Amino acid sequence: MKKESIFEAMENDIINAKIDEVEKNKLLKNVMRMKEQKINIMITGTTGCGKSSTINALFDTEVAKVGVGVDPETMEIEKYELDNLILWDTPGLGDGKEADNRHAKNIIKKLAEVDNKGNALIDLVLVILDGSSRDLGTSYELINNVIIPNLGEDKENRILVAINQADMAMKGRNWDFNENKPNDKLKEFLEEKVRSVKNRIYEGTGVSVEPIYYSAGYKEEGEVQNRPYNLSKLLYYIVKATPANKRVVYVDNINSDESMWKDDDELLDYGKETRQSVFDSIVEGASEGADVGERIGGIFGTAGKKVGRIIGGAIGAVVGFLGGIFG
Template sequence: MTSTHFTQDLINSFRDDPSLDEQTKAVVMRNLARLKETKVNILVTGATGCGKSSTINALFNSDKAKVGQGVDPETMDITKYELDNIVLFDSPGLGDGKEADQRHAKNIISKLYEKDASGEPLIDLVLVLLDGSSRDLGTSFELINSVIIPNLGEDQNRLLIAINQADVAMKGRYWDAERMQPQPELIKFLDDKVESTRRRIKEATGVDVEPIYYSAGYKDGDQQQQPYNLSKLLAFILRHTKKEKRAVFAQDINNDQKVWKHDDGLHDYRAEIRKSFLESVADGAMAGAAIGAQLFGPVGAKIGGVIGAAWGGLKSFFS
């Protein structure tokens, strides 16, 4: 089973489970059907060369993406990629010249104020990527401090800042390519960059952010360089996404186990991802239904067989 079938397998499992009464089953099925149709809209932005495409390709089954652009000529700089449940809006950052920067800023602000059918902000998450190999991040801070944060509204949790290309942050020095991880000298450099980013944004805007660093990986000839801290990036993306929507990522995540393998070891990010998915599914399925503890025990405890049957295939990606 692949992640693409996760939500449908959940629906099938609940439909066929004999332990549920028909009223509860109907509520659960309705809730899961709604979950299946739920979209998460992510605005991805950053300066040219920060690795937006490689990040999208590493995180998601992006080869299935339908690519289109807005019909409004004023927003043609923002490219829209539609997966099963994830919708990505890829916007240029600043740094393309004064006229282009003004256009990009206007388009980003317009997208941040766009509403969905229920009147809520369309964009669930703004993912700003910084180039870890660049010493000049002034235009990126201008984008964050002057364009994005002032137009986020009350929900500042919609912003996640991630520093890509950790492997070349010191021109490739102190990167252990065989073990796919930074050596102590590089770790200190990256930690300092994270702290500097956090401090500069706090001083400029008063907003607390928690940047992370990672490497999306890249293709060098025929050899694929695997990502580093991609599981951390996904875990943080889920943290910054509303709980009721987190489960829908399961439809579109990259099902290549290798891309999730290497991380900083400071936390069990893959366990956090599993927990985020399961909590989201459990909350969504139980909404308005008196299912009881026979199916959903406390968080962290064994989930009942109904979810477990559908979860088996996806769980292996993060085991």
């Protein structure tokens, strides 16, 4: 049985709400407009950086429709469609100059594409670095010479740099496998790597980025999925970098396995921050032009709990996403 989508939940909540028909119609039209929004994310990096494991950890890719670009020149860029969330997975760089040049041209071509409103097609570029590698030269070439120069306006808000395989950053040493987190020595090493990456990109482009480190975990055939680390933080950064009017699209496509989101650096409650960010998007998008005021919180009871349950696990379901925001 197919699960109810966030939009179906919103529509049901609106239909059953005790408000007049004029306001119901306004809200329903707004939800219809929200349903038409699409998010396009490009995921890129060097060969072996863990793009596939990151995609599989973050999103419900088992339901994805897989295809390729319609333009023969970009056929090597794989396209994953998860309802209105579209992922563009580029080939890994670092396998030879000729191949890298071809891949770079394809990336530039894709970044130049616009949607039917004339806006850039790609909302966000997620660049994944290999935290286990000491040589990030190819990654800097990709970021400084290919990605950033072709992002157009608002560069800083359209790129996210994430350092994967944090657990292998010191050849697996100093990782607490029982607690699934770095010890103090490794944490210091990773934080220095973050600073180094940030400085190197700024020196090369003048663009300030805020890299994060994480581990996507891995799943060998027939084996249990290793728990990721800082995946909830990565999701938070992705959602935060997404235009507010599109954030609700993530809800139906996020990996619903609660164990994937358990371990992080605890600097923030990333699940709570993500829920609030998505919910703010729902409230703003659905209530635009409607005279419902603070009652919007009472309207989206079912949909609000759905947001909390999927993104925040049991806490979101128990506390109730809407109750936390609207009191």
